[in-house]
Amino acid sequence: MGVMAIRKIGVLTSGGDAPGMNAGVRAVVRKAIYHGLEVVGIRRGYAGLLDGDFRPMPLESVGDIIQRGGTCLYTARCLEFMTEEGQRRGYQRLVDAGIEGLVVFGGDGSFHGAQKLHELGIRTIGVPSTIDNDIGACDANIGFDTAVQTAIQAIDKIRDTATSHERTYVIEVMGRSAGHIALAAGLAGGAESVLIPEVPYKLEDVVAKLQRGVARGKKHSIIVVAEGAAHGVEVGRYIEEHTGFDTRVTVLGHVQRGGAPSAVDRVLASRLGAYAVELCMQGVSGAMAATQNGELVAVPFDEVFRSERKPAQELCELAEILSI
Template identity: 85%
Template sequence: MGVLAIQKIGVLTSGGDAPGMNAAIRAVVRTAIYHGLEVVGIRRGYAGLLDGDFRPMPIESVGDIIQRGGTCLFTARCKEFMTEEGQRRGYERLVEAGIEGLVVLGGDGSFRGAKRLSELGIPTVGVPCTIDNDIGACDANIGFDTAVQTVIQAIDKIRDTATSHERTYVIEVMGRHAGHIALAAGLAGGAESVLIPEVPFNLEDVVAKLQRGVARGKKHSIIVVAEGAARAVDVGHYIEEKTGFDTRVTVLGHVQRGGAPTASDRVLASRLGAFAVELLLKGETAVMAATQNGALVAVPFDEVFAAVRQPAQELCELAEILSN
């Protein structure tokens, strides 16, 4: 496709925040300005779109944000935008503002809203941003690497005190429907067991593994639990009841969403943010900017929605082997 004569684009962040969103916003703004475009930031996601919460984004507006977690455009969830009336009003807001293309940073729900705006007539490109890493059809999601690093830092610190006190620690991480954080962090952190929603587990097996470890002289253990698999407090109570081991529970919660993005997330966000602008200029719409095998690709939203990212069986098996 040839380059379109777009003059103004919008950018918004929607759904849960993820480290690297600011790096992606920076890339969108700087790439757009490089190509002679005007950029409008839409604050607070689709809620801000309906409210007309727009602001111009000159190049200086994205200075000194590449290293910051969260999103400078703020984010929110918007039930009203899920309705036909809300979507049409969002489209009208964009037309009134002269916005001819939209970059949406977020996950599955955010992309579904973007697809609807595309159907109404506004070209849209999505950029995958979620710490859960559950958006398929791409190598990785912006924010996942940083979240895993945050969990690893916590596991390393907890292991120090677990060793000192000869305790078992159960650590709950984010992942209501996806266990990618738990699996990666559990494997990298040397956890004795990793419990994720995608793989059936039996707490009796977890207890048996702990008891085998104690029998051979092991002084402490780490269990990593994805929040969608079980409540860490319940797992901890079960272990203590069945074994009598001194057991503690740590729920990491939203600390996993914050913090400065890793170099990997900053590079990925910069590549995808810039590529999203280039896709709009080429006339693409209803697609996600992504990497596949390291190469930049445009993936139609329908393919993204159909793709389910499952934990790699190889990693599940490796975590089990190395934890024995």
């Protein structure tokens, strides 16, 4: 028996927004309509699924969104969908609406929800979308490149004022329990120290490096801290108390989630969104659309959940060497 033809698919964005989600939704809608499918947008993630917040998505619904940050479908956390009863209600909402396949843009929590719908009988495909870049089994997550660019722009500007005032600046970046943004931005921004949760560190070592720099005539320094490693304010306080250096702290916060997606994120989102539709049409379910070594692949959710993305040891070592 061949794969059952699919006529209508849904698309939703869940969890934290990521630059490039709109480009991905656009790709889903246009790829699906190209193949004669009907597309339904589910607003506010799984909360909207339970509420039946569905909107038809014709071609014009995704015009002029490829360059926009955030998500046109909105997003929300939904504790109710974590329950078995909530998942069955969500499944029934999809069945009642005639939606046979679902594309979910999000991260680990979003994919666990998609896996439950898959187990109940809905074809589900996940698309890795999180600035944290902590979804493994793929080359990159949508939104990470843009978030790093935003962090670098801030670091460059802060370095200008750090130089002018001969100060030490501590810059805290996002990433939850992952240090990918901090490592990439710190390396690209020439930070003197980068603190990430995956690599043990001692603040006395950070202080010693700062003091060595001052001894050879260095006038300013930048310390990049991942939010999962330490609080920037506490690091700044420790440095000032143990050195007497004029120290300032900047917490970049949610500015890293916003803004127009980079070309890299737009292309990645477009490829993965279109590929997710192809997978649905082929009957694939319970899997993530991803790139591995640049090639499009479908990775079963079970494999995704077992995988772990660690910062490359080579990059950690390089950041340490170049900051002497």
